[in-house]
Amino acid sequence: MEQDTITAISTPIGEGAIAIVRISGEESFAIANRIFPTKDLAKVDSHTIHYGSLVDPKTDEKVEEVMVSVMKAPRTFTREDIIEINCHGGMVSVNRVLQLILREGARLAEPGEFTKRAFLNGRIDLSQAEAVMDLIRSKTDKAMSQALNQMDGRLSNLIRSLRQQLIETVAHVEVNIDYPEYDDVEEMTHQMLVERGTAVKEEIQRLLLTAKQGKILREGIATAIIGKPNVGKSSLLNILAQENKAIVTDIPGTTRDVVEEYVNVRGVPLRLIDTAGIRETEDIVERIGVERSRKALQDADLILLVLNGNEPFTKEDAALFEAAKEHDIIAVINKTDLEQRIDLAEVRAVAGDVPIISTSLVEEKGIDQLETAIAETFFEGELDSGDLTYVSNVRHIQLLEQSEQALDEALQAVEDGMPLDLVQIDITRTWELLGEIIGDNVHESLIDQLFSQFCLGK
Amino acid sequence: MYDAGHYDVIVIGAGHAGVEAGLASARRGAKTLMLTLNLDLIAFMPCNPSLGGPAKGVVVREIDALGGAMAKVIDKTHIQMRLLNTSKGPAVRALRAQADKVLYQQEMKHVIENQENLTLRQGMVDRLLIEDNQVKGVVTETKACYYADQVIVTTGTFMRGKVLIGDIEYESGPNNQRPTIKLSKQLEELGIELVRFKTGTPPRVNSHTIDYSQTEIQPGDEEPRAFSYETTEFITDQIPCWLTYTGEVTHEIIMDNLSKSAMYSGAERGTGPRYCPSVEDKIVRFSDKPRHQIFLEPEGRNTEEVYVQGLSTSLPEDVQKKLLETIPGLEKAEMMRAGYAIEYDAVVPTQLWPTLELKTINGLFTAGQINGTSGYEEAAAQGVMAGINAAGKALNKESLILDRSQAYIGVLIDDLVTKGTDEPYRLLTSRAEYRLLLRHDNADLRLIDVAYEYGLISDERYERFTHKKQQIQDEIKRLEKIIIKPDEDIQKVIEEQNGTLLKEAVRATDLLRRPEMKYEHLKPFVSRETELPPEVEEQVEIHVKYEGYIKKSNQQVEKMRKMDNKYIPEHIDYDQISGIASEAREKLKQVRPLSVGQASRISGVNPSDISILLVYIEQGVRSKVSNE
Ligand SMILES: Cc1cc2nc3c(=O)[nH]c(=O)nc-3n(C[C@H](O)[C@H](O)[C@H](O)COP(=O)(O)OP(=O)(O)OC[C@H]3O[C@@H](n4cnc5c(N)ncnc54)[C@H](O)[C@@H]3O)c2cc1C
Numbered sequence A: 001m002e003q004d005t006i007t008a009i010s011t012p013i014g015e016g017a018i019a020i021v022r023i024s025g026e027e028s029f030a031i032a033n034r035i036f037p038t039k040d041l042a043k044v045d046s047h048t049i050h051y052g053s054l055v056d057p058k059t060d061e062k063v064e065e066v067m068v069s070v071m072k073a074p075r076t077f078t079r080e081d082i083i084e085i086n087c088h089g090g091m092v093s094v095n096r097v098l099q100l101i102l103r104e105g106a107r108l109a110e111p112g113e114f115t116k117r118a119f120l121n122g123r124i125d126l127s128q129a130e131a132v133m134d135l136i137r138s139k140t141d142k143a144m145s146q147a148l149n150q151m152d153g154r155l156s157n158l159i160r161s162l163r164q165q166l167i168e169t170v171a172h173v174e175v176n177i178d179y180p181e182y183d184d185v186e187e188m189t190h191q192m193l194v195e196r197g198t199a200v201k202e203e204i205q206r207l208l209l210t211a212k213q214g215k216i217l218r219e220g221i222a223t224a225i226i227g228k229p230n231v232g233k234s235s236l237l238n239i240l241a242q243e244n245k246a247i248v249t250d251i252p253g254t255t256r257d258v259v260e261e262y263v264n265v266r267g268v269p270l271r272l273i274d275t276a277g278i279r280e281t282e283d284i285v286e287r288i289g290v291e292r293s294r295k296a297l298q299d300a301d302l303i304l305l306v307l308n309g310n311e312p313f314t315k316e317d318a319a320l321f322e323a324a325k326e327h328d329i330i331a332v333i334n335k336t337d338l339e340q341r342i343d344l345a346e347v348r349a350v351a352g353d354v355p356i357i358s359t360s361l362v363e364e365k366g367i368d369q370l371e372t373a374i375a376e377t378f379f380e381g382e383l384d385s386g387d388l389t390y391v392s393n394v395r396h397i398q399l400l401e402q403s404e405q406a407l408d409e410a411l412q413a414v415e416d417g418m419p420l421d422l423v424q425i426d427i428t429r430t431w432e433l434l435g436e437i438i439g440d441n442v443h444e445s446l447i448d449q450l451f452s453q454f455c456l457g458k
Numbered sequence B: 001m002y003d004a005g006h007y008d009v010i011v012i013g014a015g016h017a018g019v020e021a022g023l024a025s026a027r028r029g030a031k032t033l034m035l036t037l038n039l040d041l042i043a044f045m046p047c048n049p050s051l052g053g054p055a056k057g058v059v060v061r062e063i064d065a066l067g068g069a070m071a072k073v074i075d076k077t078h079i080q081m082r083l084l085n086t087s088k089g090p091a092v093r094a095l096r097a098q099a100d101k102v103l104y105q106q107e108m109k110h111v112i113e114n115q116e117n118l119t120l121r122q123g124m125v126d127r128l129l130i131e132d133n134q135v136k137g138v139v140t141e142t143k144a145c146y147y148a149d150q151v152i153v154t155t156g157t158f159m160r161g162k163v164l165i166g167d168i169e170y171e172s173g174p175n176n177q178r179p180t181i182k183l184s185k186q187l188e189e190l191g192i193e194l195v196r197f198k199t200g201t202p203p204r205v206n207s208h209t210i211d212y213s214q215t216e217i218q219p220g221d222e223e224p225r226a227f228s229y230e231t232t233e234f235i236t237d238q239i240p241c242w243l244t245y246t247g248e249v250t251h252e253i254i255m256d257n258l259s260k261s262a263m264y265s266g267a268e269r270g271t272g273p274r275y276c277p278s279v280e281d282k283i284v285r286f287s288d289k290p291r292h293q294i295f296l297e298p299e300g301r302n303t304e305e306v307y308v309q310g311l312s313t314s315l316p317e318d319v320q321k322k323l324l325e326t327i328p329g330l331e332k333a334e335m336m337r338a339g340y341a342i343e344y345d346a347v348v349p350t351q352l353w354p355t356l357e358l359k360t361i362n363g364l365f366t367a368g369q370i371n372g373t374s375g376y377e378e379a380a381a382q383g384v385m386a387g388i389n390a391a392g393k394a395l396n397k398e399s400l401i402l403d404r405s406q407a408y409i410g411v412l413i414d415d416l417v418t419k420g421t422d423e424p425y426r427l428l429t430s431r432a433e434y435r436l437l438l439r440h441d442n443a444d445l446r447l448i449d450v451a452y453e454y455g456l457i458s459d460e461r462y463e464r465f466t467h468k469k470q471q472i473q474d475e476i477k478r479l480e481k482i483i484i485k486p487d488e489d490i491q492k493v494i495e496e497q498n499g500t501l502l503k504e505a506v507r508a509t510d511l512l513r514r515p516e517m518k519y520e521h522l523k524p525f526v527s528r529e530t531e532l533p534p535e536v537e538e539q540v541e542i543h544v545k546y547e548g549y550i551k552k553s554n555q556q557v558e559k560m561r562k563m564d565n566k567y568i569p570e571h572i573d574y575d576q577i578s579g580i581a582s583e584a585r586e587k588l589k590q591v592r593p594l595s596v597g598q599a600s601r602i603s604g605v606n607p608s609d610i611s612i613l614l615v616y617i618e619q620g621v622r623s624k625v626s627n628e
C-alpha cells in the first residue's frame, strides 16, 4: 500500500465558521504530535477529540486553538491512521494549519486521493469503484481549471525565468560531464554555481514573502468591527454586507461570538468580523466572546472602531483606541439620528490621525463616506500592491518552500566540498519543483537545453 | 530452399548488438545461430574507432558484469585508454578507449568462434518465417532455411540503407556494404511501424600527410586501465590522439556550399541525432563560434588511416577536400575515404516489450540501432538483453528486465519502450535519475548477482566477486569502529591536505567523509595485516564519503520500485476505464506498460490517470477474489 502521509482541507473553503484539515497515513500521529504538543496523540484512545493549541515547532509560537480528532487504523475512512484538525474557518487560519502540516512532512493530497485510498484499502465497496474513478476525474478537472484561474501570468513568467536560469546551470554542469573533452565552455566552478544558486534562491524567498500578501488580497483584508456593547457593530456588518447576517437587538451583549462575512467595498475585498461588544462581564459565555474579540482585534489588518454618539465618550472607548493602535483604524461615530452626547473634541484628542466618520445606521447615513474611507486606507496605503507577483495557492507555497530547501541543500553541498555532479542533483530537483508549480515537468527538456545551448558532436 | 538446421535462437547480424546477443543466448544455454553478411566484418565500427565515455563506458562495464564480451575485447585491442571526469564525482567517472578497429573485429570473431552453443554463418537473411504471429525461422538469399522459435534481428543501419554524399545517393549499408532491402519490406508488411533515421561519419586521412606539429597531443593515461575487472594483462604502449580546430575559412566554405550538402539541399530526409550533428549543422546553428574542435584519432596500430572527429559531413567529396585544407595540420592531408551520411529504417521501439520482443509477433526480438538507438555500446547493451530473453523464452526460463536504478541498460531500454524516441537515441548520464547509484566502479556490485542467477557467469567469477563484496562490507564496518585520536601524525596529514585540524577523537569513517581526505591518507592510522585490492579501497571510500547522497537515492528508488512492482494485468482493456483522459488512454494502449510504474513514465499519462488505473486494477483483483 502507499505509505506516504497525505493532507488536505476537507471542508469547503471559505464557507462555515469551522474548517477541518485531515491527515491520513502512517506518519499522521507523528506529524500531529510535532505541532500539537498538548498531549501524545499516539497514546490516546481512538475516536476521541482533544482540545489544545497548535504550535509552530520552528518558532515555538502558538498558531491557534484547535480541536483534534484522533482515529486509529483500521477503523477509519482510509483504513489508515487519521488526524482531523478542526480550526477556524477563515482561509488564513486554515492555510496556516495546512502549511504547518505540509512542512512537517505530509504531502498535499491529490484530488480524490482520500477516497482512492479508502477504496484501495478495501474500505469502500467494490460496487463503488466506478464512482470512485469518476470522482477522481471530476475533482482533478476541477482542480486543474481552478489552478489555471489562480495562476497569475506574472507568476508563471517569473517561475519560467527562474527555471531557465537553473536549467542553463544544470546543462552547463551536464556538458562538462557528458562531454569532458569539449573545451568551448569554461568548466563550471563551485563559485559560479553558488552565485547562480543564490540569485535564484533570493527570488524564491521574495516570492514566498509576497505570497502572504497575495493571500490577503485573495481572501480579503481582515477587518474587525469593535466597540462597546450596543453601539451598532452588528448593524454595521449587516449594512456593509447588505444582508441580515448578524443578530441585532437593543440588548447590550447580543453578539456573543465572532461572526464573519466576506464583502467587497469599492473593489477592496474585506473579511468583516463582527465581535462581541467589549466590556467587563460576569457572564461566562459573554466573557469567552470578549476574549475572542480581543483576539480578532489582534489578527486584524483594519479596525472599524464604533462609538455611540448618543452617549458620552468613556474610558473604555479610549482603551479600545489604545488596544488597536498598532493597526489601521477608522473610527465610526454611530447613531447620529439621536441626540449627540459625545464630545467630538475628546474623541479627536484620543484618535489622533485616525479618520472619524459619522453614521446613522438606522437611517443609512454616512455609509458612503465610510466606504470611501475604507477604500482610501488601502489604495493609498502599503497594500496597494498592483505590481506584486501573487502566490497564494497552498500547493504553490509548499512547492516554493521545497524549492528553497532543495537549493539550500545544493549550496550546503558546495560548502561541504561535494563534487558538482552531486550538487547538481538538488539543483535539478529545484528545477523540477518549480516546474510543478506551472505544471511543466518534462525531463527531456534538459536534454533539449543541452543540445541547444552547446555545440556538440563528432 | 533447403533445411539448413534447427536452433533455439537465431541472431540476424553480427554487429555490436548481434555479437552480444548471440553470446548471451549461447551462454544461457540456448543452441544459437548467428547469421551475418560478411564474416570479415564482425563487430565492425563504421564510425568512431572508440568505445566508452560518460554513461557509455559504464554500459561497457555493465555488459561485462552480465558476462558480455565488449569490455574484455577492447581491453585487449585498444590503442589508448583514459579515465574521464577524474576531477568530478565518482558518479560520472568513465573510461574511454580508442580501438584498433581491425584487431577488435578479429578478437571478437575469435571469442564467438570459441563460444559453446554458438554457430557462426555467413549469409544474408531475406525473409522471416512466420506462422500465426509466431516466428518459425529465417530464409537466406541462398535459399537456406534455418528454423528457430526465437529470432533476434540486429541489422543496424542496413535496413533500406541509403548513402548520401552531396547530390549523390545510392542504396547501401555502411561502408559500401550491401543494404538489406527485403527484410525491411517484410517488417513493414507485418504491420510493424518503421521510421527513417539518419547519421553520418567524417572523412579519414592518411597519417603520413598530417603535420602533427600544428596540433596538440592527447595521450592516454599513464596508469594502465581496463574495462573488465577480469582483465589482468594491461596494454602499456599506447598511441596518442591529436587536437586541432576548424577556422573562419572552414566555416566560409561550408556556408558557400551549404546547398550542396545532402542534408541541406531541401530534400526530405530522415531524422538525425542532435548530439552528433554534421559539421554543416554546427556551423549553421552556432554561427557565432569562431572555431570547433577536431580530434585526429588513429584507426589502429597497423594502418595509417586517421579518423577526423568533428568533421562529420555529407558535403560533396571535392568540398570535403577543400575543408580539410583549411584545418591546421591537415593542409596537405590526403583524404583516403570521404565522409557520408546514411539513412535507414528503424523500428518504432514502443512496439516492444521491455524484453525487446515485439508485442505483435511471438518470438521476434529486435536489438541495436534497428531500435532507434545509435552507438556501439547502446547496441551491445540491447544485444545482451535480447539474447538473455530470447534464450530464456526458448528454454522456458525467466526473462530479465533491469530497472532504472539497476543499470544504464535499464534506463536505455525503459526509455525506448516507454517513451520511444524521435531521433537516434544516445545514452547520456543525465538520462538517469539515479546516476550516483549507476557508477562505473560498481557495475559488478549491481549486476553480478543477477548474472549468476541467470547463468551468465562462471562459478569462479561469482566466488571472486562474493569475496570482494565481503571485503568491502568488512572494511566499512572495521573503519566505523576505529577511533582516531588527534595526535601529531594525523594532524600533519590533515594539514597537508589543507583540512581543519582535529579537536577531538573521531571515527575513521567521519574523517574519511571529509572532502579532502582519501582512504590512502588514512591507511597508516587504520593499519591492517593484508593490503586490500585497490578496487575494494575505492568502494570503501565512495561508500563512506557519499553515504548521505547514496541513501537519498536509495529512498527514491524504493518509491519507484513500489510502483514498478504493481503489475498491470496483461489483458487490461483501457477502453473500459472511463475516467482516463483520452490522450493517456491512447498512449497506454500503444505502450501497454507492464507495471503502474512504467505507465507513470509515459509522457501524457498524468497522476490522476494513474490513480484511476490503480482503482481499476484493484477492482479487478477484488472481483476475482470474490468470484472464487
Ligand atoms: C555512417 C555511420 C555513422 C555512425 N555514426 C555514429 C556516431 O557518430 N555515434 C554513434 O554512437 N554511433 C554511430 N554510428 C552507429 C553505430 O555504428 C551503430 O550504433 C552500431 O554499430 C550499431 O550496432 P548494431 O549491432 O545495431 O548494427 P551494426 O553494427 O550496423 O550491425 C548490423 C549487422 O547486421 C548484419 N546484417 C544486416 N542485414 C543483414 C541481413 N539481412 N542478414 C544478415 N545479416 C545482416 C550486418 O552484416 C552487420 O553485421 C554510425 C553508423 C554509421 C553507419
Ligand SMILES: Nc1nc2c(ncn2[C@@H]2O[C@H](COP(=O)(O)OP(=O)(O)OP(=O)(O)O)[C@@H](O)[C@H]2O)c(=O)[nH]1
Pocket: A227, A228, A229, A230, A231, A232, A233, A234, A235, A236, A247, A248, A249, A250, A251, A252, A253, A254, A255, A256, A275, A276, A277, A278, A334, A335, A336, A337, A338, A359, A360, A361, A362, A363
Ligand atoms: N437610533 C439608532 N439606533 C441604532 C443605530 N445603529 C444601531 N442602532 C440600534 O442599536 C441597537 C444595538 O445594535 P447592534 O447592532 O445589535 O449593536 P452591537 O454593537 O452589535 O451590540 P452587541 O452585539 O450587543 O455588542 C439596536 O437596537 C439597533 O437597532 C443608529 O444609527 N441609530
Ligand SMILES: [Mg+2]
Pocket: A233, A234, A235, A246, A247, A248, A254, A255, A275, A276, A277
Ligand atoms: Mg452585535
